[in-house]
Amino acid sequence: MSKDQPGIHELYAKDPVEAEKLLWDREAEPSRRGFLKRSSLLAMASALGASIPYARFMPLGLIPAGLAHADEPFSIEGKDGLKVLNDRPLNAETPAHLLDDEVTPARHMFVRNNGIPPALETLDAANWKLEIAGESCVTPMTFTVAELKSRFKHHTYQLVVECGGNGRSEFVPAASGNQWSVGAVACPTFTGVRLRDVLEACGIKKDAVYIGYYGADAHPSGDPSKHAISRGVPMAKALEDQTLIAWAMNDQPIPYLNGRPLRLVCGGWPASTSGKWLSKIVVRNKVHDGNKMAAPSYSVPKYPVAPGSEVPVEDMQIIESMPVKSLITFPKSGVSLPLAQSVQVRGHAWAGDLEVSEVHVSTDFGVTWQPAKLKAPVNRLAWQHWSAELNFSEKGYYEVWARAVDNQGRSQPMLVPGWNPKGYLNNACHRIAIQIV
Numbered sequence: 001m002s003k004d005q006p007g008i009h010e011l012y013a014k015d016p017v018e019a020e021k022l023l024w025d026r027e028a029e030p031s032r033r034g035f036l037k038r039s040s041l042l043a044m045a046s047a048l049g050a051s052i053p054y055a056r057f058m059p060l061g062l063i064p065a066g067l068a069h070a071d072e073p074f075s076i077e078g079k080d081g082l083k084v085l086n087d088r089p090l091n092a093e094t095p096a097h098l099l100d101d102e103v104t105p106a107r108h109m110f111v112r113n114n115g116i117p118p119a120l121e122t123l124d125a126a127n128w129k130l131e132i133a134g135e136s137c138v139t140p141m142t143f144t145v146a147e148l149k150s151r152f153k154h155h156t157y158q159l160v161v162e163c164g165g166n167g168r169s170e171f172v173p174a175a176s177g178n179q180w181s182v183g184a185v186a187c188p189t190f191t192g193v194r195l196r197d198v199l200e201a202c203g204i205k206k207d208a209v210y211i212g213y214y215g216a217d218a219h220p221s222g223d224p225s226k227h228a229i230s231r232g233v234p235m236a237k238a239l240e241d242q243t244l245i246a247w248a249m250n251d252q253p254i255p256y257l258n259g260r261p262l263r264l265v266c267g268g269w270p271a272s273t274s275g276k277w278l279s280k281i282v283v284r285n286k287v288h289d290g291n292k293m294a295a296p297s298y299s300v301p302k303y304p305v306a307p308g309s310e311v312p313v314e315d316m317q318i319i320e321s322m323p324v325k326s327l328i329t330f331p332k333s334g335v336s337l338p339l340a341q342s343v344q345v346r347g348h349a350w351a352g353d354l355e356v357s358e359v360h361v362s363t364d365f366g367v368t369w370q371p372a373k374l375k376a377p378v379n380r381l382a383w384q385h386w387s388a389e390l391n392f393s394e395k396g397y398y399e400v401w402a403r404a405v406d407n408q409g410r411s412q413p414m415l416v417p418g419w420n421p422k423g424y425l426n427n428a429c430h431r432i433a434i435q436i437v
């Protein structure tokens with residue numbers, strides 16, 4: 001995942017437009033016909049269960065048919081069971097049944113990279129610095145991680161981090177971008193300091209309206225003047241109790257691919273606002289204008305549009321809080337269970353900045369629904385756990401559907417909601433298959 005991106009740099013130098021197109025196509029690629037680098041050969045061989053005698057002749061980027069046609073995902077260091085959608089940049093999601101834990105373990109947290117992550121050797125918390133600046137910052141300052149830890153109070157929250165494009169694969173016509181199914185979401189605990197405390201220590205000018213972040217990853221072109229992504233949130237979100245500059249995830253250093261040694265976490269908002277490998281935060285007197293802030297990135301039409309429409313960028317607005325959603329994490333879709341045994345189903349539900357007030361489940365394609373038991377969140381912006389006991393009176397194929405409702409009465413739709421050009425915000429009900437035998 002590091003610097004070796006043969007081809008793309010050269011192409012960028014010659015024809016940046018063509019290079020962007022190529023990267024875009026790669027990103028749009030539905031699955032793992034992707035591009036593997038040679039250092040993945042070892043992982044590949046172990047996944048195949050055999051060495052590859054002619055490895056030296058393998059075209060760069062070829063994924064062995066033995067893997068491409070198998071259901072087994074190839075491995076990513078520190079991750080377990082993730083499905084790779086794209087490996088340059090690396091994007092991998094978590095199958096729903098691996099999100100069953102109440103607190104998502106690091107090995108099951110999805111990965112969404114917009115660029116080239118910094119080399120692991122450079123991510124040393126002892127030497128890392130975070131700069132706070134911007135035209136609406138009174139006194140720009142730089143903090144080491146040790147200074148952040150010693151100067152400000154520590155806070156731990158369990159926070160939902162969900163990619164704005166989670167669920168994109170269900171849009172018709174297809175939207176370009178990673179074809180996430182349901183697994184670009186996680187809810188680990190994060191420990192760090194409040195962004196508010198740090199910004200207040202530097203002073204926030206009256207005209208501040210937005211913050212923006214910068215991370216240490218490189219733009220896919222390798223061009224040092226560009227950032228892979230640099231997004232932000234309005235001041236009100238930035239100053240919330242739960243918005244953290246975090247150094248730990250589940251009481252461990254943040255995993256490499258999830259932003260070690262520091263990341264911003266803005267729970268409940270598109271995870272693109274939670275900057276990884278965080279090196280700088282700017283306080284802005286206007287909406288931040290970093291890479292991927294402007295429409296159509298992370299923006300949706302201001303009014304409903306017909307599927308497939310072209311929407312002028314001035315008719316689009318930036319996504320803020322994510323919509324209500326739920327997952328069925330147990331049992332795994334496709335299980336066979338004996339008749340005459342009641343079936344426990346469970347999962348999580350979340351609603352952006354809001355709380356979930358109800359979850360309902362159906363086993364008859366939505367004709368009837370029964371309420372699930374729903375727990376309160378451990379803290380604001382954490383997902384909530386639900387469970388239900390189901391009874392089946394005859395053998396056959398069933399689907400379990402789950403539908404959550406937020407505390408403002410908004411429900412998950414059964415069908416994929418509002419088509420939008422980039423395929424964001426699909427919060428349609430999750431369904432799993434159960435065979436009663």
Ligand SMILES: Nc1nc2c(c(=O)[nH]1)N[C@H]1C(S)=C(S)[C@@H](COP(=O)(O)O)O[C@H]1N2
Pocket residue numbers: 109110111112113114115161162163164214215216217228229257258259270271272273274275276277278
């Ligand atoms: N520096 C940096 N931060 C980033 C990104 C990135 O590519 N670089 N991707 C963003 C997006 S689009 C998402 S969905 C989340 C993914 O977080 P994860 O990879 O830890 O799951 O990180 C966000 N923060």
Ligand SMILES: [Mo]
Pocket residue numbers: 112162163164165270271272
């Ligand atoms: Mo994302």
